[in-house]
Amino acid sequence: MSSEKHAPGSAAGDSTFVYVTFIRTTPQALWTALTSREFTERYWFGMHHECDWQTGSPWSLRFADGRIADSGAVVESDPPRRLVLRWRNMFLSELHAEGDSHCTIDIEPVEYAVKLTITHSMARPGSIFIEKVAGGWPRILSNLKTLLETGEVLMPLVVTAD
Numbered sequence: 090m091s092s093e094k095h096a097p098g099s100a101a102g103d104s105t106f107v108y109v110t111f112i113r114t115t116p117q118a119l120w121t122a123l124t125s126r127e128f129t130e131r132y133w134f135g136m137h138h139e140c141d142w143q144t145g146s147p148w149s150l151r152f153a154d155g156r157i158a159d160s161g162a163v164v165e166s167d168p169p170r171r172l173v174l175r176w177r178n179m180f181l182s183e184l185h186a187e188g189d190s191h192c193t194i195d196i197e198p199v200e201y202a203v204k205l206t207i208t209h210s211m212a213r214p215g216s217i218f219i220e221k222v223a224g225g226w227p228r229i230l231s232n233l234k235t236l237l238e239t240g241e242v243l244m245p246l247v248v249t250a251d
Contacts, residue, residue, distance in 0.1 A: 104216035106223040114237045120169030132232035
């Protein structure tokens with residue numbers, strides 16, 4: 090899960106993170122979980138997407154209080170098989186300065202499960218942003234998998250006074 094692995098079709102100077110998991114669900118149920126606010130808020134620690142999921146549409150990921158965490162656009166939308174987002178961090182200046190990344194979400198039925206592959210890449214070697222998403226995606230996707238398979242998240246949002 091190194092941020093320096095190269096996905097098929099990525100350039101040698103890119104920073105790329107790839108995560109693969111198998112979830113006992115259907116492609117449509119996974120697509121709904123990935124794109125609906127109700128599901129996203131449960132497994133993404135209170136955050137949610139704002140988007141109509143049509144190719145060319147604007148996309149944003151927002152904190153529970155409405156602040157924009159990340160934004161971009163839908164590059165490709167092929168429900169329930171593939172979603173590609175242009176993605177830019179909006180709340181940390183050092184990450185924002187790195188520019189746009191691309192996040193590709195591939196959904197493939199495999200026997201009684203679904204193979205979910207997230208490929209998040211940026212055309213910049215040693216990207217700090219890709220290093221950060223390499224730490225975030227496993228937590229988010231573990232929550233998503235557990236939610237779809239059991240009805241509960243693995244790591245519920247813990248709110249502190251800080």
